[in-house]
Amino acid sequence: MPVYIRKGPLEIPPGSEKDWSVDDEEDYFLKDPDKALDYLPQPYRMIDRELDLLIDQAWEIITINEQNREAEKLKTKILIHEPNAEIHMTRRVNCIASGKSGTYIFVGLSEGVAVYRVSDLQWICGWEEPNVEICSLDVCHVKNEMYLIAAVDDMGIGRLLILAEDKLNLLKIINVPEDLSKRTNCIHFEIAEGGEYAAVFLEGNHECWLEIYRMPKDSWLKELESSQISLPPTEAPSSTPTLPFTPPTLTLKIKPPKPLTGSSFRNLQESVQKSEDCSMFGTGQNHIISAQQWDQQKAIFRDVFQKYLDLESHNITDGQWSRHVSFHFVQSNKILLGELDRIPGVMPNAVTVHWNDCHNLYFYLLGAPSKDKSEIEPKPDLVWPCAAAITCSAVSSCFYLALGLQDGTLTIWDMKYSGFPLAVVDLPEGKCMDSLYFLECHTANRDSPPTPRAQLLVWCTDKSLYLLTGAEGTESNIVLIRESSINSDAQISAVMPVQSLPNGVLLFYRSGIVELMDISLKEAVCQFSLPFSHWVAFPWQPVYAFDSENLFLFLKGNEKMAAGEIMAEGVEACSLFTFNLNSLQLMDAFKKMQHTSLSLSQNLHWEQRCKIVLQNRLHSFPERKKKIAECWSKLKKQASPLIY
Secondary structure (H helix, E strand, C coil), X not given: CCCCCCCCCCCCCCCCHHHHHHHHHHHCCCCCHHHHHHCCCCCHHHHHHHHXXXXXXXXXXXXXXXXXXXXXXXXXXXXEECCCEEEEECXXXXXXXXXXXXXXXXXXXXCEEEEEECCCCCXXXXXXXXXXXXXXXXXXXXXXXXXXXXXXXXXXXXXXXXXXXXXXXXXXXXXXXXXXXXXXXXXXXXXXXXXXXXXXXXXXXXXXXXXXXECCHHHHHHHHHHHCCCCCXXXXXXCCCCCCCCCCEXXXXXXXXXXXXXXXXCCHHHHHHHCCCCCCCCCCCCCCCCHHHHHHHHHHHHHHCHHHHCCCCCCXXXXXXXXXXXXXXXXXXXXXXXXXXXXXXXXXXXXXXXXXXXXXXXEEECCCCCCCHHHHCCCCCEEEECCCCEEEEEECCCCEEEEEECCCEEEEEECCCCCCEEEEEECCCCCCEEEEEECCCEECCCCCCCCCEEEEEEEECCCCXXXXXXXXXXXXXXXXXXXXXXXXXXXXXXXXXXXXXXXXXXXXXXXXXXXXXXXXXXXXXXXXXXXXXXXXXCCCCCCEXXXXXXXXXXXXXXXXXXXXXXXXXXXXXXXXXXXXXXXXXXXXXXXXXXXXXXXXXCCCCHHXXXXXXXXXXXXXXXXXXXXXXXXXXXXXXXXXXXXX
8 A cells, every 4th residue: 555755844734723713812802892793703714814914915015106106206307387477466356268369368356357468468458347246257259359258246147248449348237136036146157159149047036047149249340330439448337238239139048847747648649749849859748657657656666776765975856956057059960960951150059958967968959039939948959868867068179079977977979970979988986077178189190081089088076087088999998197185285176178289288286286287198297386475366266267379377376465464455465477388398399299180170071071981980890890799799698598
């Protein structure tokens, strides 16, 4: 009988299982009585101990790597850019806006609006009104030296002003408070590109609505040239429009959708007759579900999914879920198929609207105002239902639409060429979107047709920043640009893409640091620093503007003063500091990248568009064939247990 003898020195065998409890009792001391039930038996207690050891070792390695990365950052010297000029302000500055043409900069003050020339920073003109705090400005360049300014003060009064021939005049007060009991507040005031339309979001008497106005800009220009009655810059006009300008025309009045309730229709035929057009999705109001059946289905749903409903972070009651609206002026596109030839032109002629915690995206075409006042509250030309509530959205100059949903899904739609999604991704678990920003669209190959490609910055509620890249025929990817920090001073307070610089983004931090970042490298190019005598005003909500034509950054800074000095003077001294990015040494590299890239064509003939679409479909055929095969294999795998 063969005998196997182990070679090598004999070792002491490990303790047996009966000794485990004895060894642990020496080291284990129960500090929390509530954990008595969580005391694991052997061998799980030993496994837990080994896992803790592995986690501690891994955390030690992570800490060392993080320290090494921080040390490398300290070795890399970041260029500090000092301001090129300073504008001393005698009044409090609340907001700044660029004229988008590189000529003027507009400043909202504690008693009106001031206009400065960008080239020499000289005061040009102003509009003054006592006790009026202008809190927000939106500026639109119409033509030549004509600008439209939408201003909202701290009392919720919206005003429309016009700048022409270096004179600033008041055109119209949007919501005149004639009766205090019926007073409305202007929440947001925005002018479409080209100055053809303007949107005003109003709120009052427990209601809110969106008004779309058509601007008679050509009539205003003729009236200015013919009458030539304009107050001098030093004289303040009255609070009511005294100049004989043609008032804007109310085109649409959009109210939030009503909550879905039980149907008042008696039968199906009555519901179908109410629906005039069945060629698109509707809002869901014309249904035949009775109130009793509606309540029963709601109760069943709550009973089945109660544990998931309890995890909701907020509780929204009926009638309170649509108190906020987001809208964008767009051109007619592939999404509005069938209406492309109805309103020609290159200027925005449609508006997209979505309300807070609503699943639907509404499209409204903007045409001539209707004579029938009952049609001012129109039905949407297109209703686009989504799988979850829409939290944020963005529109790019290249006809891309981005929608961020409440469940973390992010989609970029190509609204011009195909009308299909360009990218669909999910944010990491636990992340919620706060706002979206498109980067400028570029393609590097001049010989090939322009391939739809989009880059989107995603700013989350925890102040982390992501970059989403999507292109036709390729897989979308999302990368982390800036992590969320526990330190509040290291958190991002504002994000602003620099459209005239590819991959350039301005990041503002709560500590007062302002940096220009190269998204492609995920590195800071330079930082902008104020003089030692000033600091960035309200770094958690900075007051700034960027002139993309001249590459000028305007930043408000407050003078460092003691609290007693501020109380004695009554107002905090502030200045506007200007940074000329053209003087930076690294701008040559940015401009070189801009010249080597070719911007996507905005206006192509329909034959060229068809050719581009067919070529892109031909190039993407192998990838689509592969995806179709994978989809069929998954369906076959899932259906096989049901068949057999």
